[in-house]
Amino acid sequence: MRILLVGATGTLGQSVREVLRERSHEVVTASRKGSDVSVDITDPESIRAMYEQVGKVHAVASAAGSVPWLPFGELRYQDVLDGVAGKVVSQVELVRQGAAYVAGSFTLITGVLAREPLRTGAVASLANGAIEAFVRAAAIELPQRVNAVSPTIFTESVDVYGDLFVGFEPVPVRQAANAYVRSIEGHQTGQVYMVG
Ligand SMILES: NC(=O)c1ccc[n+]([C@@H]2O[C@H](COP(=O)([O-])OP(=O)(O)OC[C@H]3O[C@@H](n4cnc5c(N)ncnc54)[C@H](OP(=O)(O)O)[C@@H]3O)[C@@H](O)[C@H]2O)c1
Known part of the structure; x- marks a missing residue:
């Protein structure tokens, strides 16, 4: 499949890219810098230009936000x-504008704070909960499939966020990347794949 991966240079995005390429998919990478295509997903005009440049794809995977x-x-x-x-309007816009370009599926990123609140994370909880509600709603109207991946903290990110996630069992980022494979190659829609 030809897959547009947004946020491809990050901790999660690099792992998703690796897993998708191992599975022989063609991955077009996007982020603000250092990818095949430059995009700022907080700017709808930038998203429009990205889709115009990339053209038709089978799937969009978002690992940004x-x-x-x-x-x-x-x-x-x-x-x-x-x-x-x-995190919310940016990813919703990837779906809204992408509907004209994408044949198969959208996979968005959310996270454990939708179900496990932490101090200082009120906006993260709000954003993650909104994305999870959105994929359930979009799935009943869109011809494309739309799912979200909702991981706990990655082992690879413990140095950065570990002090906040006290008592949480980290998961290797590759587990989250495999949830993208499940979303892209599978058949379900309106799902939130919890990882960890
Ligand atoms: N790390 C964790 O443990 C963890 C756990 C659960 C969920 N998550 C979620 O997973 C997502 C990715 O996390 P991460 O740790 O991989 O983050 P990260 O390492 O900071 O990577 C973020 C990626 O998104 C791109 N990006 C950021 N803002 C963008 C924008 N406005 N437009 C386009 N691209 C943008 C970045 O590249 P540029 O800066 O070049 O644009 C980079 O490729 C986040 O939504 C996070 O909440 C992370």
Whole structure:
């Protein structure tokens, strides 16, 4: 399959790219820098230009999306907007605009905070929950399949986020990458694949 992978240079994206290429898929990579195609998914015009440049694909896989981590009392209105723009509207827009280009499936990224809240993670929980609700809803209207991958913290990210995820059992990022394979090569839609 020809697969557009957004966020391909990150911890998760690199693993998804590796797993998809091992399975003989053609992977077109996208991110703000260092990929086949430059895109800023917080900018709808940039997403439009990306799809125009890449053209038709069988699947879109998103491994991008950022949210602010702040104590609730320090959250500003703009931080909430930034989180929704960075992880929710950005990925919804990948689906909304991608509907004209994608034959098979969309796979979005969410995360464990949708079901396991942590201090400083209110916006992450909000964003992840929104994406999970979105894929369930989009699946009943879209001709393409649409799923989300919802991992716990990766072993490879413990150095960065480990202090927040006390008592959580990390999983190798490759487990999350394999959930993308399940979404892309499988037949289900409206699913949230929990990893860890
Ligand atoms: N790390 C974990 O343990 C973990 C666990 C569960 C869920 N997640 C979720 O998985 C996703 C990826 O996490 P990660 O740890 O792999 O992050 P990461 O290493 O920071 O990688 C993020 C990727 O997305 C790209 N990106 C960021 N902002 C973008 C934008 N506005 N437009 C286009 N591309 C953008 C980055 O490249 P550029 O900067 O060049 O654009 C990079 O390729 C996040 O949504 C995160 O919440 C992570």
